[in-house]
Amino acid sequence: QSVLTQPPSASGTPGQRVTISCSGSSSDIGSNAVNWYRHVPGTAPKLLMYQNNQRPSGVPDRFSGSKSGTSASLAINGLQSEDEADYFCALWDDSLEVIFGGGTKVTVL
Amino acid sequence: QVQLVQSGAEVKKPGASLKVSCTTSGYTFTSYYIHWMRQAPGQGLEWMGWVDPKRGATNYARKFKGRVTMTRDASINTVYMDLSRLKSDDTAVYYCAKEGTGNTLPDYWGQGTLVTVSS
Numbered sequence: 001q002s003v004l005t006q007p008p009s010a011s012g013t014p015g016q017r018v019t020i021s022c023s024g025s026s027s028d029i030g031s032n033a034v035n036w037y038r039h040v041p042g043t044a045p046k047l048l049m050y051q052n053n054q055r056p057s058g059v060p061d062r063f064s065g066s067k068s069g070t071s072a073s074l075a076i077n078g079l080q081s082e083d084e085a086d087y088f089c090a091l092w093d094d095s096l097e098v099i100f101g102g103g104t105k106v107t108v109l
Numbered sequence: 110q111v112q113l114v115q116s117g118a119e120v121k122k123p124g125a126s127l128k129v130s131c132t133t134s135g136y137t138f139t140s141y142y143i144h145w146m147r148q149a150p151g152q153g154l155e156w157m158g159w160v161d162p163k164r165g166a167t168n169y170a171r172k173f174k175g176r177v178t179m180t181r182d183a184s185i186n187t188v189y190m191d192l193s194r195l196k197s198d199d200t201a202v203y204y205c206a207k208e209g210t211g212n213t214l215p216d217y218w219g220q221g222t223l224v225t226v227s228s
Contacts, residue, residue, distance in 0.1 A: 035214045044113070044218040045204070050211040088154065090214055097170050098144065098156035098214060 003028065004089055004101035011107040012079045020104045022072045022089035028099060032091045034072040036065055039086045039103070048087070049074060081108045111135040113205055113219035120225045126193045129222045131205035138186040139163035142208040144215045145179060145190045147201040155201075159208070160188055195226045 005023040012018040022034065036049040047056050049065035052072060062077045076083055089101040116130040131143060145157040158169035160179035167179050178191040188205060203222045206215030 033212055035209075035212070037218075042221075044220045045206075045215075046218075047209065047216045050209060050214065050216070054211055056211070056216070090154070092214065095171075096168070098146075100146075100154040100156070102153040 003093070003099045004091075006087075006089065006101040006104045008102070009105045009107065011109055012076075013109045014079055014081065016079045018076045018079055018083075018106060020074045020076075020087050020106070022074075022101045024070050024072075024091075024099075026070060027095075028070075028091055028093040029067065029072055030070045031094060034065070034067055035090045036063075036072075036074045037088055037090065038083075039088065041086065045088075076106070079106075079108055084108050111207065111217045113207060113217055115203075115205060115219040115222045118223040118225075120227065121195050123196055123226060123228055125195050125226075126191060127195055127199075127224055129190045129203050129205075129224070130187055131190070131219050132185065132187045133207065134186060136207070138183060141210075142213070143179075143181075143188045144206045144208065145177075145203065146206065146215075147203045148221075149198065149201040152201075154204075157190070162188060197226050200224060200226045 010018050033051045037045040039045040052067040053065040064075045066073050086103045088103040093099050112134045114132050139162050142159045144159045146154050148154045157173050160167050162181045176193050181188045206218040209216035
């Protein structure tokens with residue numbers, strides 16, 4: 001069971017906005033920066049967001065991240081069929097271990 | 110471009126040991142830690158620890174201390190993860206990932222190595 005809570009699934013039609021949440025506590029999200037990754041099973045996970053809201057080079061600005069209190073969110077604007085994947089959050093907790101969310105499967109209807 | 114290429118799938122018997130390799134390219138090997146994670150079937154990701162390719166220092170997750178060893182060979186830009194006393198619930202896809210430049214969490218990941226532990 002993951003320490004960080006994510007909804008197991010999310011969906012939208014092409015062009016819609018989808019938001020994925022990642023909920024934790026004061027000892028993890030409340031005090032540390034969040035990364036977000038996209039994972040297509042069978043391939044290497046890809047970094048989408050670091051330091052809560054920073055996009056690596058090459059990640060479209062359709063993706064945005066935010067954090068407030070003990071929750072973080074990843075938003076996908078203008079949903080595209082290629083966005084179908086699993087998305088998960090990650091961060092260091094206060095015991096200096098990396099923890100992950102359980103992942104959210106995004107489906108494009 | 111940054112690449113991390115892992116060794117191939119393995120089938121192990123309970124009680125055996127496992128060694129997974131992760132060969133890197135496209136960046137300075139000694140400049141960034143390497144993390145190891147795993148994902149069991151139907152489960153979320155689990156962090157196992159990191160190794161410093163420059164000094165060989167390690168930091169293991171509490172859950173795996175005493176059973177995991179992470180090493181490196183800087184001459185071939187490769188890190189290794191050894192896991193001993195395998196059990197059936199060690200069946201998982203194991204990943205290596207490079208420490209990020211934006212923060213110390215992983216950025217580039219390997220393709221994963223499927224390990225099946227079965228008698």
